[in-house]
Amino acid sequence: MHYPNLVHRDWRGGVHASDALVMNFYMQHPHGRLATAAIRALELFRERIRPHALTRLNIGEGQDEPLDDATWTRIRKRTLEPEPNQSAFIEMVDDYRRFAGFCANYRGLGTIPVPWPFRKDDVSVLYFRMPTGFLVERGPKYIHALALELAAALPFNSGYADFVLCSSRHELEKALSLICPRYPGMHVAWDHGNIHHINTWVDGVHWMNFLGQPVLGKLGGLAGLREHLDLPGISLHEMSGERVLITLGDAPETGDLEAGHSLPLHRALARILEPHLFLSKSMLGKPGPEALTRWERRFLD
Template identity: 60%
Template sequence: MSPVPLPWPERKEDVCVLYLRLPTEFLEERGAEHVHALALELAVELPFASGYVDFILCSSLLHEVGALELIRSRYPGVHLTSSGATMYVGTRVEGVHWMNFLGQPVLGELGGMSGLRERLALPGITLQEMSGERVLITLGERPEVGEVEADPRLAPYRVLARVLEPCLYRRKSMFGRPVPEELLRWDRRFLE
């Protein structure tokens, strides 16, 4: 039996996505440990290649460059994303975050749990093995927005970015046009 052709061959890397947003007040009222536990409880039941939990500024794709101006100089820990789920990530990793869920094939490409333990044995980085060859990497006790580019609380983010670099998703286009250079630089801010 021959495989059924995809209706949109250019979208063969699309994945199923679960996209949940919580208001900042939820974190403030219940605490980071509650958000951490809730995310872990949900992730245990889901098959995933990657996932994350973080402070996020949601903006429409048309306004991402403008939104970047609001956060670039003061809040390097904030993740900038469109107001909807990113469907084009495939099995890559969409950046470095407070909570980073990794499954296959990414975990295998990074040397598995033992490879990560060796490369991420630093204060502020916690690795938690999950069933089904998956791992949760948590950076600090709570999400960090940062205060300035050299904020020492963001050092674990920079370390993890170097480890994940070969597996990071890179935006290719926005509405069929090239991605603005400032957004590409923002996506790589922990690598520079």
């Protein structure tokens, strides 16, 4: 599988968008419920990307620091022993100077729902990012197994793994020109972290689509999915705790409208998920950029 090399630079040469591999898990649970599973997933990710390493740590206190064994032991202990209603933020990267490199980012909310009306849709999120070269180096079977392993203990409402375009927010519309309209399989993800105000909506249609409650129940559970997605190339994997993984094909696909590859499996899943798909908006509930909203509906319009 060939993946396009996509980069957007500003007039000074700074990178503001690049292709990458991303795994995102959205959880409507507070940090106190997620701490053990989140730490396990973070440690598993560090182990599975070796010999690559996450070398810098940011815990939201204004400055990053080197990530070594002693530092991780301290952060691990603090994360696993939260005070009542305590939130958590952990970001680990290989190099902050590298755009869309290796990254693991966890934000666990202290309480859900958050007690401010404009943040009523906020959820806890676990985000993993790898450069495209890692996908090519290890292959889609390894990535598929890794995503399943990371998701195993997470009480997710939804999540995904896919080849995406990572973009900074203030260069978004220029970044979209790299993929729109040619590559319909490419989702737009933010360069650091991700959306948080997603409630139980589903963040797009992807190669690997993780579904939990309540959306899975609204779709009729695994039986309902089998009835509507009985198509060659779509696989359904039942997970414990009323969770399902829907995989479209053997590897991430960008599609290519210039070559007539319009991704019919993605369109089939989008039609089923349409009432539950997330459309970008600000924290205050205002619609997102029009160009991004149109791109988010590309499998529906």
